[in-house]
Amino acid sequence: MACPRCHAQATALKAKERWALVGNPNTGKSSLVNALAEADLQVGNWPGTTLERLSAALDLAGAEVELVDLPGTYSLLPTSPEEALVARELLASPPDRLLLVLGAGNLERSLVLALEAMELALPTAAVVNLLDEAEAKGLEVDLAALEEALGLPVAGAVAARGRVAGVLEKALEARVPAPPVRYPGPLEEALGRLEGLAPSRGAALLALLGETASLPQALVRAAEEARARLLAEGHDPYLLALEGRYARAQEIYREAVRRKSAPSSLTERLDRLVLHPLLGLPFFLLALFLAFRFTFALSTPWVDLVGLVQEVLAGWLAALPLPALLRAFLAEGLVAGVGTVLSFTPVLFLLYLALAFLETSGFLARMAFVADRLMRWAGLPGKAFIPLVLGFGCNVPAVYATQALAHPLDRLRVALAIPFLACGARLPVFTLFAFAFFPQNAPLAVLGLYLLGLGVGLATALLLGRVLGAGPGEGAMELPPYRFPPWRLLLRLSLARTASFVRGAGGPILVAVLLVWILMNLPLGGTTPYAFLAQALTPLFAPLGVGDWRLVGALIPGFVAKEVVVGALGVSFLGPEGVGPLGLAEGLRTLAQGLGTALLGTLQGLAALFGPPSLLPPHEPTPLQAALTGALAPKGALAYLVFVLLYTPCAATLAALRAVVGRRWAGLAVAYQLLVAYLLAFAASRSLP
Template identity: 55%
Template sequence: MGCPDCEGGAATATQVEGARIVTVGNPNTGKTTLINALAGSDLKVGNWPGTTVERLEAALRLPQGEVRLVDLPGAYGLAPTTPEEALTAQELLRNPPDLVVNVVDAGNLERNLHLTLELAELGLPMVVALNLMDEAAAKGYTLDPAALERELGVPVVPLVASRGEGTEALLQALAHAAVPRLQVRYPDALERAAHELARRLDHPASRWLALALLAGEEVPLELDEEALALARGLRAELERAGIDPFLEIENARYTRAHELAQGTLVGAQPRLTLTDRVDRWVLHPLLGGPIFLLGMLLAFRFTFLFSTPWVDFIGTLQEVLAGWIQHLPLPPLALSFLADGLVGGVGTVISFAPVLFFLYLALAFLETSGFLARAAFIADRMMLLAGLPGRAFIPLILGFGCNVPAVYATRILTSRIDRLRVALAVPFMSCSARLVVFTLFAAVFFPKQAALVVFALYVLGMAVGILSAWVLGRLAGQPPSTGLMELPPYRLPTLRVVIKQAWARTRSFLEGAGGPILLAVLFVWLLLNLPPGDLEHSLYARAAGWLAPLFAPLGIVDWRLLGALIPGFVAKEVVVGTLAVSYLGAEPTAALGFLQGLGQILATLWASLLTTLGAVPALVGFPQLAPPSPDAPTALQAALGAALGPAAALAYMVYVLLYTPCVATVAAIKNEFGRAWALVAVVYELIVAWALAWGVYRLALAWLGG
């Protein structure tokens, strides 16, 4: 739409190369999805409030030049009552953008338009993106975007960002962005006070600032003391006249938002939506918990069924490459470095990329469909037992992917002590890097119950994390926290979005793990070969042996297992690679002919394809809890099976689960809460990991035997 009725200071963001356009809207209105649709970027897309907790940016090239699209966190208002709202207000007020795209949920107009009216008072050029038109139609709503456009005096573009519908019209509307002509009318006394105060403020958003100061809100700007004193005096005068500025401002905005929504809504035939019908079961007080656990168990089962054949394929590829290397005219030490160090270490970790991809694929589907948002609601009662609001469950769920962004995601909580408690609980969530270790050990020692064992480890980590948050809350004397949660409607994600998100996360894992893995493997290989040819008495074996007395009560005395825990402190991705180097480095790799190796690769590829196709009915039919283990275990699996028993293996898995996840997580805690709390986290995790691993070992001895 060209907005022919727009008046006032029309502005165009697309006329100047390098212009900055920000998307602002309530949580879960599709701001990030819209930017991805416009710019083709890979910003994270979720389906819960608080998906974006920091400023994200993407580039968009238009015929008029390149512009920057900035995705701000979801906010219900500009008063900084939450970290998301504070960041949004800072971006808009401290460094006003060239243009604002206000993303509005078409199915929740009245609530969303409250923020629209606030944005109108900033005096910035604006376009309204009326998103989620399909969901509004599903609710039985018929909207007239032109009516809203006439009232606001800015372009209003209906669209469905997830399908790319309306995005071209939105790009065209940017050239007609205008400063909204609509302003909320407040009581006369309040209007006069706001006008007097606004004249004293030298800022484009002086009207909004004046109203915020009169309402007693904090503003993210440094204002001179005279202006603040004037605001206090005017507010006191209003209160003496029986006027509560805050209540009057909010009442006027909500009243006007209601009028605008009613004028835009030309027809309504409320229907029972799919979300309503599904939530009768998913949010049931008795059935909700089991349904959530079943969903997560299916996610792990999906991961095992579909990743196993491709793990086997990459393992075969790795063995063939190592065999081909033996034909190179290089000294024995160089051949050992290439075959045992690089291929045997880094290659082993890369072989678990299918596990991570299919896990991320399942989590991306659960996220974007809205299921995980329900998990936070279902977990509200459990979180309340720990004295935390239900939305604290969201960072914990994110921790299953990676602990680092999960620590930063604690910003969605308003209380600092709640943020600290959840941040100290996050490292106990089993991240994707630890899944690599669990998959290997479960396949060796518990092949028929692999999915259940891994699932139990995830549950144990969550239980320890929540208990830790409860203990810290009790020690701090923190009263139970509560809060409101918004549940988004269920949305069937597109296959493209799910695959794109899963691949981006897998690629991020591989790229981020590459440096630590390479350094750790090179260091371990060097220690293993000093002195050359004497693995049992190498420097690595001696260093790992120093840990033996500490881990003997856990049944773990093999120096190779203990040594892998040391570089694992840097990154858990390194553990499996280190085990491969230390166990297989002493065994010379057999040379392999080119045609012989190529035949093995093609045969394994065909078998992997057939196994993947067979996993589809197996997932639906649920005939077993895990895919059958391969008849011939890999060399590393065989070595581990001979090194320790099931009880000690379980203790090792529990220790890996609970001890410090990686230095990046420690750095995240340090950045958010300081060096002292980062040190406390490391010490606490080491103590808890050893204590619980010992307890599990004793129980497993009685149940499983040695």
């Protein structure tokens, strides 16, 4: 159906286009990208930031279209790094088409952002997503009436269920909309004087409201003078803009939405249980435990399989007619180092899968709400829990996410607390030692480390708040309705994030492992430089129960990246022993048997998922784990894990801290982290007999 008020001509499709999806948080933009593209998602970082960039390629009528999911935002006037990124992308590098993703269950709020984005004069279409949630609330959205009111092509969708028919057709009808809002007189007069200097009415309004990035300097200077005149006359341009947009959004909402019945109370009934003052925290801990239980129960057989592949590859390389030094480097250096790290890819994938489910189902936001009381204990706002949760994935974007906190002291305290959180790079070390020294309680051991890191981080924020005299935190958060996310989206997100992690870690791992192997094989007075440095530091770790220089040496490249610790241990413990040659047929038989064992172990893991820990499928120690158990007692292993958890996470996190809190605070953070790591590791070594 043609758009009645769309008087402008539809924008012709070019051979190569970039479409940007803009909308509030929790409107299903990622699900829409996944449903439209039906292709592998690409996860990376936006240039110059550590914010996640989600995109997908689409072949449409012979044209190459890139669908880009911009971060969720409530306004184009930035108050956080995510909103600043959205504004920069739309102003500095405008997309070929703009898809406004509106949440049907909260349509009036979505319309406020849509009206603002329409003023940028970009070819635009709208998608009303989550129509099923609106229906559950007893609401009916009249898409034809909404299209008439907005003057834009409008499609309806339930992207999580794959119901996206008509969305691409409407996107192809995208056109530059007419100005959708008539503002109060004083603001309209100021805009009239600025529009000749601006690329669009929306850019002029943003300049008038104080935005300066990605805008012409002549416009910025004129806008400053106009804003000063308005304020002198008693008119706040920000309030006038909000008044105009909210009034128009309410008009459109009344025209396009009808209430059919009383809203369903399913979310309210569940929230009475999940958000209960006494039951909420146990549910929160249970959710984390099940996430780790799921990760370990299903990843164990595949970790063993990847380790078996590593052994076979090393055996095949050892059989090649190559110079002895090159053969040793390939079999003992690259395969034993990088291959050991890659063997934990199943663990990372399943952990990302569990976290993606918690995030997209709406439970993660409720975990933050439940943790609000814990945040208040540390004097932080409840929404500070969001960057802390991000820290469990990677400390670097979590540190940058603190810029969304309004108060500078809140940003400082949370940024210095985040490095204590167990990021994904530390997980391979945890799993390696947990299965080697605590095989029957591996999930509980890793969960304990995660909780310890969170506790130390919050205690750090509390201590710093007392020292600096910080007041109680303030803030608000949104609780989206419960949703059952599509497994296809969860799988694609997990695969993309795991691949992104491996690609990002590959460089530091390769450099560090090569350096470790060279230092271990470079003669230096009867020893090697690596062994000399590690042995010099070993007496410092003897009180912790760690007396093997190879364990201490692995901590040195860990300053570059924590995932390198496992690779360094693999080279240190397995490299000098050498690898025996293996025939092609024998290796293939070994791999086939290993695949069958992995499939059987997966079925056993599914059966044991909700059983006691003793029902977990048996874990065969890898050669590295066997070597570690011969070099370390359980109490020393626990101390080592605590030290790895708490000492300086990586060079990238230090760079992020320096950018957010400054060089001085970043330097103090390193010294503080080393001190805390040593003291708590010493205490851990005394906690076991």
